[in-house]
Amino acid sequence: MTDSTPQWYDDEAGPLVRLYAMTAGRARSVGETALDLMATIEASPMVPDNPMLSPEKLTLLRICQRQPQTVTDIASESNLPLGVVRVLLGDLIGAGYITVSRPIQPTQLPDSHILKEVLDGLRAL
Amino acid sequence: MASVHSKPATNGANPLVALKILVAGGFGVGKTTLVGSVSEIRPLHTEEALTGASQPVDNINGVEQKTTTTVAMDFGRITIRDGLCLYLFGTPGQDRFWFMWDELTQGALGAVVLADTRRLADCFPAVDYFEHRDIPFVVGVNCFEGSRRYQPDQVSSALDLDDGTPVVLFDARERDSGKQVLIRLVEHVSERYPQPEPVAAAQQPGGALPKRPLRQ
Numbered sequence: 001m002t003d004s005t006p007q008w009y010d011d012e013a014g015p016l017v018r019l020y021a022m023t024a025g026r027a028r029s030v031g032e033t034a035l036d037l038m039a040t041i042e043a044s045p046m047v048p049d050n051p052m053l054s055p056e057k058l059t060l061l062r063i064c065q066r067q068p069q070t071v072t073d074i075a076s077e078s079n080l081p082l083g084v085v086r087v088l089l090g091d092l093i094g095a096g097y098i099t100v101s102r103p104i105q106p107t108q109l110p111d112s113h114i115l116k117e118v119l120d121g122l123r124a125l
Numbered sequence: 126m127a128s129v130h131s132k133p134a135t136n137g138a139n140p141l142v143a144l145k146i147l148v149a150g151g152f153g154v155g156k157t158t159l160v161g162s163v164s165e166i167r168p169l170h171t172e173e174a175l176t177g178a179s180q181p182v183d184n185i186n187g188v189e190q191k192t193t194t195t196v197a198m199d200f201g202r203i204t205i206r207d208g209l210c211l212y213l214f215g216t217p218g219q220d221r222f223w224f225m226w227d228e229l230t231q232g233a234l235g236a237v238v239l240a241d242t243r244r245l246a247d248c249f250p251a252v253d254y255f256e257h258r259d260i261p262f263v264v265g266v267n268c269f270e271g272s273r274r275y276q277p278d279q280v281s282s283a284l285d286l287d288d289g290t291p292v293v294l295f296d297a298r299e300r301d302s303g304k305q306v307l308i309r310l311v312e313h314v315s316e317r318y319p320q321p322e323p324v325a326a327a328q329q330p331g332g333a334l335p336k337r338p339l340r341q
């Protein structure tokens with residue numbers, strides 16, 4: 001008899017079988033280096049919801065459609081583990097549903113105006 | 126008529142500026158407390174490869190080879206303005222989580238290393254880690270009840286910190302106190318970056334050359 005109950009390691013751990021079923025066993029998206037945590041994802045305009053997308057992909061797509069946001073935000077909001085989110089976002093990028101922009105690296109900050117803004121912002125918190 | 130320079134669109138076209146700050150330190154030193162006091166803390170789950178000691182003994186039939194479990198990190202966001210955010214990551218200090226550190230430090234603005242003077246050695250690995258990678262950091266000394274008070278320079282010399290690496294005595298439970306640590310960090314980071322050149326000077330022939338930032 002096959003036991004279809006997901007296996008849990010402990011309360012903190014997710015159901016493993018389901019985790020890898022979502023990504024068809026992939027831990028990394030194909031042909032891509034892992035999406036940066038700070039990369040911004042934006043939903044492509046005018047892409048209709050595709051009922052053929054898995055529920056998890058639809059969830060991610062809806063989150064992206066609200067506003068452009070980072071991979072971290074999307075992972076946190078979806079409650080899915082980061083690695084799974086990356087693989088699924090990679091698929092959505094490949095299918096043209098969303099686009100990704102590289103994050104600004106601190107060394108590329110245009111000047112220290114941004115840091116000044118951050119300081120002022122923190123002081124005003 | 127004065128010429129009008131068209132500015133790039135600020136909406137949509139500009140990528141969000143999302144700056145990462147790591148909060149590191151030993152077990153129970155106040156990482157979660159700090160992230161929670163200065164920002165709205167949210168869970169972020171990540172997978173951890175189970176190797177060696179943490180390999181589960183229970184049968185995991187059906188998932189051969191893929192032995193991972195999820196780990197919750199502390200994640201908090203401070204919105205400075207629309208399109209400019211600080212992202213704080215409270216990172217577990219145990220060795221088995223260092224795979225996450227490597228990813229988190231990629232392009233990070235800087236780090237806060239939390240220290241408890243009753244067990245200062247707990248923060249040595251984090252100090253080593255950021256020093257070796259040339260990530261700017263500040264040391265936040267959490268003043269737990271019953272711990273002896275040390276001056277920042279005593280902590281600094283005990284940790285053999287580079288001149289200029291700030292040490293701040295604070296209380297992670299207090300929002301204002303936590304804010305001061307972040308402000309000190311951003312000030313410290315600013316010292317590494319070139320000050321903005323006045324536009325006229327930068328455009329003049331023979332004007333000052335732009336300085337290359339110190340980090341590779």
Ligand SMILES: Nc1nc2c(ncn2[C@@H]2O[C@H](COP(=O)(O)OP(=O)(O)OP(=O)(O)O)[C@@H](O)[C@H]2O)c(=O)[nH]1
Pocket residue numbers: 150151152153154155156157158159215217218267268269270295296297298
């Ligand atoms: N007196 C004092 N207590 C603190 C301070 N910061 C944290 N604590 C307390 O220390 C305990 C541990 O704090 P946490 O924020 O959970 O520490 P942590 O670094 O996230 O711990 P782990 O994630 O388990 O490594 C909590 O009971 C806090 O209330 C501080 O600045 N002063």
Ligand SMILES: [Mg+2]
Pocket residue numbers: 156157158199215
């Ligand atoms: Mg914690």
